[in-house]
Amino acid sequence: MTSSEQRRIINAAESYVRESLKKTDAVRLAKSNGPFLMRATAVRIASAIEADLFTVELTALLHDVYDEKLTGKHRSASDISSLICELLVSMECPADDASRVGLLVSKIGYKQNAFASAEANKKYFDEMTPEQACVQDADTLDAIGAIGIARAFAFGGSRDRPIYSPDELKETGQFIASDVELTEAEYRRKDRGSSVAHFFEKLLKLKGRLLTEEGKRIGQQRHTIMVQFLENLGLECVGSQ
Numbered sequence: 087m088t089s090s091e092q093r094r095i096i097n098a099a100e101s102y103v104r105e106s107l108k109k110t111d112a113v114r115l116a117k118s119n120g121p122f123l124m125r126a127t128a129v130r131i132a133s134a135i136e137a138d139l140f141t142v143e144l145t146a147l148l149h150d151v152y153d154e155k156l157t158g159k160h161r162s163a164s165d166i167s168s169l170i171c172e173l174l175v176s177m178e179c180p181a182d183d184a185s186r187v188g189l190l191v192s193k194i195g196y197k198q199n200a201f202a203s204a205e206a207n208k209k210y211f212d213e214m215t216p217e218q219a220c221v222q223d224a225d226t227l228d229a230i231g232a233i234g235i236a237r238a239f240a241f242g243g244s245r246d247r248p249i250y251s252p253d254e255l256k257e258t259g260q261f262i263a264s265d266v267e268l269t270e271a272e273y274r275r276k277d278r279g280s281s282v283a284h285f286f287e288k289l290l291k292l293k294g295r296l297l298t299e300e301g302k303r304i305g306q307q308r309h310t311i312m313v314q315f316l317e318n319l320g321l322e323c324v325g326s327q
Contacts, residue, residue, distance in 0.1 A: 087180060092140045098177040099147050106151055120228055121147050127304070128224035134300040137216040141183070144174070145190045145221045153195075163192040190218050194225050196288075214297070223301030226292050231308025234289055235315055242281030250282035250323065259321040261286070285316060 103121050128146040132139050150156055151173070152166045161169070171188035175181060199210045229237065239249070254262050264286040279287070293309040296302045321327035 087140075087183070095174070095177050095179045096140070096143055096147070099144055099174070102173070102177075103147055103151060106156075121150055123233065124149065124221075124224045124228050127227050128221045131223055131298055131300045131304075132217070132220040135216055135220065135298055137220050141187060141190070141217045142220045144179075144183075144187045145194065145217065146224055148173070148187065149191050149194045149221060149225065151191075167192040190215075190221065193218055194221050196226070196229070219297040219301075223296050223298050223305075226295055227301065227304055227308060230289055230292050230305065231311045234308065235312060238284055238289065239281050242284065248280045250280045250319075254280065254282055255320055255323060257324060259324040259326045261316055261320050263290075282316070282319070285312060 100122075107121075125143055125146040128142050129139060131137075132142040148170055152161055152169055154160050167185075167188040169188070170191045171181075171184045174184035174187060179187075193210075199207050228234070242249070250261065254264075256262060261282055264283060266287055268287055289312060290309070293302075293305045296305045318327060
């Protein structure tokens with residue numbers, strides 16, 4: 087496939103994603119640019135490790151098209167893989183490439199291995215490809231740093247979550263770090279905790295889930311942004327800054 091043919095398919099996928107996002111409700115607006123932000127990060131990582139850019143770019147663009155949070159419908163990994171494959175074939179993408187991207191899309195996301203058994207986790211990492219690692223890192227990075235802060239409070243506000251709870255903040259202006267490990271059922275609950283608690287329950291732990299060296303480098307920068315934000319927020323909340 088020529089580079090111009092690849093670009094035509096990528097452009098078609100981008101147009102499809104933009105149309106799909108028009109159907110997104112206001113609660114999901116914080117995520118609405120996600121595929122495009124993620125694509126930029128994924129391509130950046132892929133360029134650093136010489137992964138296949140075409141596969142990475144398509145996977146990043148389409149990773150959320152059939153996401154339950156966007157569609158309101160739960161689908162199995164195999165169903166998602168098949169749907170993505172069919173979509174790409176309809177865009178005249180070669181079947182082998184369509185199948186590869188469909189499989190990768192079905193494997194991307196926090197929940198794919200966050201709550202898996204040791205055996206399932208081993209299989210997940212044993213089957214990891216460079217392209218999957220690039221997109222998975224981009225997905226993780228999309229949840230942290232400045233954009234992660236914005237998304238956390240936008241989502242928390244949409245669920246009437248408080249910014250923080252008084253018992254989470256010391257008089258000195260330091261937030262009390264929680265070492266709670268959420269179960270999958272607790273993670274799926276949308277009415278629990280404060281937005282600040284979400285940082286300690288998940289966001290500040292994501293740095294440790296990054297797979298590529300470039301992803302880890304970016305992740306450290308974004309992690310530092312969140313730590314500094316929480317330090318400043320705590321001090322402001324007690325009137326010390």
